[in-house]
Amino acid sequence: MLNKKNNKTNMDNNLLNEYKQYYAIRAERYANNENYKYSYEAEKKLSEAMQSSQSLEDFKNKMGNLNELCANALVKDETLMEKAFYEKHKENVRILDAERILQKVDSCSNATDLGIMITEETNKNSMEITSDEAHRVLVDDWFLLDKLEIYENAEVPSEYKSEMKQIASDIRNSIIENARSVEEDMQAWENRWRLKPEILLEYRHKRLFPYEDKHIEEQIARYKSIINR
Structure with missing residues (x-):
C-alpha cells in the first residue's frame, strides 16, 4: 500500500516537473x-x-487569467508588427485593422471574445480595403487610355479615318462602362460609393504604377475627363 502511494507521489512529481519545464x-x-x-x-x-x-492543483488556483493574457499579448505583439509594416509602406487603409485591434485587445477577457473581436475587425477592414482598392480600375484601363490616344491621333488616309474614329469611340465607351460597372458593383455594398481617380495619387496606389508622377497625373486627368469626374 505504501509502495503504491510512493509511486503515485513520484508520478505526480515527475508530471509537475514536466509542466514546469x-x-x-x-x-x-x-x-x-x-x-x-x-x-x-x-x-x-x-x-x-x-x-x-x-502541485498541479496549486497551479490551477494560481493561474487565474494568466493564460488568457498570454493570448492577448501574442495578438498585441503580432499586430504591432503588422502596424509597423503598414506604416512603413503608407498603407493608410490596411492599417486600420491593426489600430482597432490594438485599441480593443486588452479589454478581451477570454479567447472566445478575442477571436470574435479579431474576426469582426478583419471583416470590417476587408470591406474598407475593397472600397479603397476599387478605385484602381484605372490600373486595368491604363492600356485602354494609351490605345485611345493612338487611335484618336492616328494619321491615316481619309478612307480609314471613319474606322479609326469608330475604334476610338468603342474604346472610350469601354472605359466609361468599366467605371460604371465598378460603381454599380461597389454601391451594392456601400451606398453612394463613387469612383475617385485622384485617390490614385496617394502613395499606396501610386507605387503600383511604373511611371513618373507627372505622367500619372496626366493620365488621371484624361481618365476623369472621359468618365466625367
Whole structure:
C-alpha cells in the first residue's frame, strides 16, 4: 500500500516537473526578442506561477487569467508588427485593422471574445480595403487610355479615318462602362460609393504604377475627363 502511494507521489512529481519545464520553455522562446516583448512578459508570469506551485492543483488556483493574457499579448505583439509594416509602406487603409485591434485587445477577457473581436475587425477592414482598392480600375484601363490616344491621333488616309474614329469611340465607351460597372458593383455594398481617380495619387496606389508622377497625373486627368469626374 505504501509502495503504491510512493509511486503515485513520484508520478505526480515527475508530471509537475514536466509542466514546469514546459512553461519555462514557453517563456524563454520569446526572451530577448523585441518583437515579442509583451508575449515574453505574459509568458514569464505564467511560468513563474507554475514554478512556484507545489502541485498541479496549486497551479490551477494560481493561474487565474494568466493564460488568457498570454493570448492577448501574442495578438498585441503580432499586430504591432503588422502596424509597423503598414506604416512603413503608407498603407493608410490596411492599417486600420491593426489600430482597432490594438485599441480593443486588452479589454478581451477570454479567447472566445478575442477571436470574435479579431474576426469582426478583419471583416470590417476587408470591406474598407475593397472600397479603397476599387478605385484602381484605372490600373486595368491604363492600356485602354494609351490605345485611345493612338487611335484618336492616328494619321491615316481619309478612307480609314471613319474606322479609326469608330475604334476610338468603342474604346472610350469601354472605359466609361468599366467605371460604371465598378460603381454599380461597389454601391451594392456601400451606398453612394463613387469612383475617385485622384485617390490614385496617394502613395499606396501610386507605387503600383511604373511611371513618373507627372505622367500619372496626366493620365488621371484624361481618365476623369472621359468618365466625367
